[in-house]
Amino acid sequence: MVVFSELHTPLRTIMTPGPVEVDPRVLRAMSTPILGQFDPAFTTIMNEVMTMLRQVFQTKNTWAFPIDGTSRSGNEAILCSIIEPGDRVLVPIYGRFGHLLVEICERYGADVYSIECPWGDVFDPKVVIEEIEKVSPKIVAIVHGETSTGRLQPLEEIGRACRERDVLLVVDAVASIGGVEVKTDEWFIDGMIGGTQKCLSVPSGLAPITYNERIENILYARKKVERGIATEQDLNYKRSNHFIASNYFDLSMLQDYWGPRRLNHHTEATSMIYALHEGLRLVLLEGxxxxxxxxxxxxxxxxxxxxxxxxxxxxxxxxxxxxxxxxxxxxxxxxxxxxxxxxxxxxxxxxxxxxxxxxxxxxxxxxxxxxxxxxxxxxxxxxxxxxxxxxxxxxxxxxxxxxxxxxxxxxxxxxxx
Structure with a gap:
């Protein structure tokens, strides 16, 4: 029998675009004793996390909570919950993670249109708006801070154009949240995804998100479809235009978990919630x-x-x-x-x-x-x-x-x- 020694990882100075060094105060918070996920002491922590996320996202949205998973899980949770097969989605690509948005949207049946500019540049907002006029998409999905090229895409003009045309704007702010200005409400962003392992200095493993009532209304409409009846017909069922393919990333179910109903959905990653709580607290303490x-x-x-x-x-x-x-x-x-x-x-x-x-x-x-x-x-x-x-x-x-x-x-x- 092989006997393994305890972990002894080398000390590194991590100067990558993620993961980054974790604040020692966050590491200490992660050693806090575990609580049950429905313990009132823990649900109070969950509520405080939501409150702090609203402040960091600069939003008055009702919903702001983390998805249990790496940053990609946040992108998938929002997109799979609002995409119906055949929906037109426009993805402006100026680096690696625009291609990721395309792949996620295609996997959920979207009709994806993309435009590209050279890596190292960003889009003139007018170019994106012109493409919106041509495509008439239901959703525009775009990266705010593209770590593969080190560029920052201006969003306010694009957001205003989307709102005027009743187009949903979903933004990957994984690399920018907590490090640069991100104004969810002022920039007319309907769904925003952040990351813990970058400017928040929390370990990878959660994807903070926020979304507004425009997305919430879609969730309510899709939630009306009856599901979960294990008949022979269900086993051969192909999702209709109102069926959310993912169970784990279904925002309507996660709302019931994070909201006052506290309906069980998954076992919460308790120590990671502690970490996010402390990371957000430190962001707001700094200002x-x-x-x-x-x-x-x-x-x-x-x-x-x-x-x-x-x-x-x-x-x-x-x-x-x-x-x-x-x-x-x-x-x-x-x-x-x-x-x-x-x-x-x-x-x-x-x-x-x-x-x-x-x-x-x-x-x-x-x-x-x-x-x-x-x-x-x-x-x-x-x-x-x-x-x-x-x-x-x-x-x-x-x-x-x-x-x-x-x-x-x-x-x-x-x-x-």
């Missing part, structure tokens, strides 16, 4: 505006160091995602070799990318608890050392000094961040 400013502050210090080193940033700078910085890999350099040496020699992790950008860029995340001065300085110093070892002619010593210039010249009250 949304202060938190967004912190992410931009450390982004400036990181960019100053990268450029002073002699490296080139990737993508359109006018629509950069503040918490993800993409760097072009110097010609002739094996990007994976650099990442490997960073991890092995310095215990620092940065990310590569996907699809057409694989092997062409590195991605450095400054998200949540990972977004700290010591982390920025550490990754700059380590990257310079590793690039020198790989024969890259960098400007030695300039990166750290340029980053320190930012930290020492800006408002002194920010230096503690």
């Amino acid at each position: 949304l505006e202060e938190r967004f400013n912190r992410h931009q502050y450390h982004e400036r210090a990181l960019i100053a160091g990268i450029e002073a080193m002699g490296l080139k940033l990737f993508g359109d700078s006018s629509n950069k995602l503040p918490c993800v910085t993409c760097i072009e890999i110097p010609k002739g350099i094996d990007g994976e070799s650099v990442r490997k040496m960073l991890l092995e020699a310095f215990s620092i992790e940065i990310a590569s990318s996907f699809g057409p950008l694989h092997g062409k860029i590195w991605r450095i995340g400054t998200m949540g608890y990972s977004c700290r001065k010591e982390n920025v300085l550490a990754v700059l110093g380590a990257l310079e050392a590793v690039l020198i070892r790989h024969g890259v002619n960098v400007h030695r010593g300039d990166a750290i000094q340029a980053s320190l210039d930012v930290y020492m010249s800006e408002n002194q009250s920010l230096l503690k961040l």
Whole structure:
């Protein structure tokens, strides 16, 4: 019989676009004793999570709660609950996760239309609105912060156009929630999906969502269909235009679980709810505006160091995602070799990318608890050392000094961040 030892994981400085380092206060909260999911003490925690999520999502929606699963589960929960076979869905794609939205919509029978722009750019809202006019979709599904390219898509103009045309707008804000401004109500967003493992600095495993009464009305209409009768006919049943294919991701059932009825749906991931509760509490304690400013502050210090080193940033700078910085890999350099040496020699992790950008860029995340001065300085110093070892002619010593210039010249009250 093999005897396994207890876990001893290495200490890492995680500077990827997710997962990121978890705030130690969140880790402590996860060790809180387990409560039963219908214990009044636990349902009180659930209610507080909903209240805090509304504040972070900047919404007055009735419904704001987490889906038990990674961020993708939130996308699927909202989309599968509102898509009926044959529905037209428009997906503007400017990176990897737009393609994911297409796949989810197709799996639930949608008639998907997509438009694409080069990776590293975002859409002019007018282009999306023109496509809405052509397609007349029921739903527009779009990514807000695209981590594969480090870009941030402007949404307010698109949201207003969708509302004026009675089109539902569903937004993947997994990479942006808690790190940059996300105004659910002001931007006319009907359904929003967040993630825990990025700017909220909570472990991966929950997908906070919110949706408004326009989506809720669809849920009520579909809920009228009788289901769950195990007859021979049911076994051969092909879903009608009102049948929600997923049981686990059925928002109407989850409403009954998170709402005052407290009808059993699944066994809640208790420790993860503790983690989310603490993560949200810390976001609100810091203050949304202060938190967004912190992410931009450390982004400036990181960019100053990268450029002073002699490296080139990737993508359109006018629509950069503040918490993800993409760097072009110097010609002739094996990007994976650099990442490997960073991890092995310095215990620092940065990310590569996907699809057409694989092997062409590195991605450095400054998200949540990972977004700290010591982390920025550490990754700059380590990257310079590793690039020198790989024969890259960098400007030695300039990166750290340029980053320190930012930290020492800006408002002194920010230096503690």
